[in-house]
Amino acid sequence: MLYQTIVLELLQARSGLHTYLRRSRKLLAETERYATDLRTAHLSGKDRGLDSSAALEVALAELEARLDREATRHESPDEP
Numbered sequence: 001m002l003y004q005t006i007v008l009e010l011l012q013a014r015s016g017l018h019t020y021l022r023r024s025r026k027l028l029a030e031t032e033r034y035a036t037d038l039r040t041a042h043l044s045g046k047d048r049g050l051d052s053s054a055a056l057e058v059a060l061a062e063l064e065a066r067l068d069r070e071a072t073r074h075e076s077p078d079e080p
Contacts, residue, residue: 003035003036003038003039003042004031004032004035006035006038006060007031007034007035007038007063008031010034010063010064010067011027011030011031011034011067014067014068014070014071016071016074016075017067017070017071017074017075020074034063034067037063038059038060038063041055041058041059041062041063042055042056042059043055044059045058045059
């Protein structure tokens with residue numbers, strides 16, 4: 001549940017993306033998918049020898065970059 005909470009907060013910080021997902025009724029599914037991806041990246045970092053907090057920081061940075069790209073796509077009125 002921690003991962004879903006983190007992801008939801010990250011999505012809420014990107015209001016355009018959050019609104020798009022909510023209106024298209026994809027918010028829950030995408031939150032769960034992003035949370036699963038975050039958990040996988042976190043555990044992968046731990047498997048590579050990083051301590052838990054460092055692995056989570058790396059995983060969060062990767063997810064935030066991904067969400068920023070997605071937010072840009074959904075906030076730009078020029079793209080279909």
